[in-house]
Amino acid sequence: MLFTVVIPLYNKAPYIASTLHSVFAQSFEDFEVLVVDDGSKDDGAAVVEQIQDSRLRLIRQANAGVACARNRGIAEARGEWIAFLDGDDWWHPEYLATQRQSMSLFPAVDVVSTGFVSRKDSKDWTPEPWLLPSQDVPRTLVHDLPAQWLRKLSFFTGSVAVRASRLHAMQPCFPEGETNGEDMDLWFRLGEGGAIVTLPLPLVAYRDAASESLSALHNYKGMPPYLTRMQNRALSGNLDAGLARSAMAFVVQEQVSMARRALMAGRRGPAMKWLWSAGKRSLSNKRWWVTLGMTLFVPAKAVAAWRLYCKRRAYRQITDSLPGAPAQD
Template sequence: MDDTLVSIILPTYNRASFLGAALASVFAQTHRQWELVVVDDGSTDDTVDVLGRHDDPRIVYVHQENQGVSAARNAGIARCSGEMVALLDSDDEWLPAKLGRQLAYMQEHGYEISQTEEIWIRGGRRVNQKAKYAKPEGWFFERSLEMCLISPSCTMFTREAWERIGPFDVDMPSCEDYDLWLRACLHFPVGLVAEKLTIKHGGRPGQLSNCVPCADLHRIRALVKILQSGKLDAAQGAAALEALRRKVEIYAQGSEKRGKSDEAKRVWNLFCMVREGKRIPLNTLR
């Protein structure tokens, strides 16, 4: 048995009805060397009671006032002690071989970051993924500019990789994963375990994708951040700027349709400033 300790980071906020299944999927793992850091982000439901049913010294419980998923993940990683880190959202699940297969794959191929394939469940039913969501492997920074191609609950990475790409941006109420994985894809090739070892649920109440408005604005923020990081070469910078232009156009068109012409002009003007090489404050893109 591989004795590598994997730290599982599980943030949760008022998902007591789903948390039990996520926990059960952790306890079912064939790789037994793990610790589970559960970060309760100020839940007001029965989350504590659900966790109290499990008496296992491998569980680390962290409670904080509600600060959002980014702060919760950051807090969990700061408290963990494993040399490998795996993320699990509290409404997702893993198949039993997930940690073991992924760890072995990374060790065999020398990846610092990897993900698995996933099963999509929407409204309680399994659905097929569209071709555009197919997960790539290797270096794919340019492809990741268009959309988020890495799923948090599918990922595992080394502590060394985290030190280079983290933390999650606590000022982003959504698309925080798109922002982090842009940095990851810039610095590392990403491995892919071509097995569906993660079950990803969608269409549930309380999910960020359903609750946070203006996700396009947060993606724009992430692109501006990476463009202003000073870490892109000429080709990467051109690709990121073109992706920013497309997303600004989409956002501006949506603003116009909602009668918000001033907002459309504001964001377009910010894009023009970035295109001209001027730095803009990120707090203008929230």
């Protein structure tokens, strides 16, 4: 069975060599690698060209965005399964082998995923293969992805593999021209069409870019398109009733999160707008009521300090298990 590994590349010259090293170090070796250079302005493509391996192909295109680059990789893929990896992240050597095992255990499933760990951006840190738990970690067959996501299930693009035939039938898979949630859009649409296997084993290391500021991440003027589409599908009557309820609950949760982000930026007006937009479905959401109280009565700096504390605590919980990582500030 052949995997196609799709790696979009844009200005990742300091990282792409170590990313590719993690792919070529896989214990499962039946794969091809497609690096789609999306009009990079640095020497990333030249770094790729210096790597001599018959399984590696470099595709160049004018800058069109990460979604377009991934879709180009899907279109060019020859593998039965397509896995995704960004140009500054890494795989554990057992990543593909573990995904292959999930496929064997659940042959009717089209999407398999693993857990991941997150690290702050550092050009000086390339992880060595980290230790994995000695005991078996159970896999879960997820039929209601929004509900599971609300229970803290999470994966990201670099920890997902999808049957190629499913993706080819959905092209363009990633919504092009969007900069927020284009990957989430695909995962939820895939989840609406069938179960997803999840394995909470950290087999991917994700680089959390230090340059991404709060305002850059959360300066939304409206609901992200992927959430609007999710809401429309939930209200269309075409989804199972339980899945539709979960999808709407997820949308409300995201609206509350956006209200909190606006509040952290000192924007109480937009925060209230997000809370109001959640509508009557929010009245049973405890976070909605807490956020309303914060918006009305708590100073923005106090909210930001609390949020930062929670984020750092969660960050330490998921990264302390990764040996060889630099100490956090």
